[in-house]
Amino acid sequence: KNEVEQSPQNLTAQEGEFITINCSYSVGISALHWLQQHPGGGIVSLFMLSSGKKKHGRLIATINIQEKHSSLHITASHPRDSAVYICTVYVPGSQGNLIFGKGTKLSVKP
């Protein structure tokens, strides 16, 4: 079992829909990071959080430390949101301190 699990693996939505991507982890972490990776490979940092909730534009990220779970929400989705969203946890003492999920591939249709 992977230490960081994301669901769903693939997600197709219609423009305007509300989207939720989930991340569960099984290790003790000091923080969690949501990354966005567009076709071509470049990775953009979306949020880094260790508790509660953060909001930036149409994106909202929440984390529940007790339940070892985080969600990334996209409101009013748009085709330009199409990307792979990667959940990453900071685990002090692990190799490189980061453990990555496999990513959720989101496709938003116009």
Add this chain to the structure above:
Amino acid sequence: DTGVSQNPRHKITKRGQNVTFRCDPISEHNRLYWYRQTLGQGPEFLTYFQNEAQLEKSRLLSDRFSAERPKGSFSTLEIQRTEQGDSAMYLCASSLDGGLSEQYFGPGTRLTVT
């Protein structure tokens, strides 16, 4: 642009050849990380540097891989005698320090070994 840069962006090479990639981190960042990402997978840790010191190497890293950061600024990752299984995206990231310092990623170098 003061972000992390990587060169080249794409590299196609024949099996058995050596390749070298370069990463230029954000200038004030002390930590520099190398990751490898294969299709459909999340990035996997390869190695990282604190200034010029290579502090950790992945158990996945074979002796064909070597990385340097000679002056604590840019870093190079060399793969000798490339194999088809080395085909992947090689990502570099930098952070101000370790621990909770956020990592900033470069655009990656996509390697194809034919």
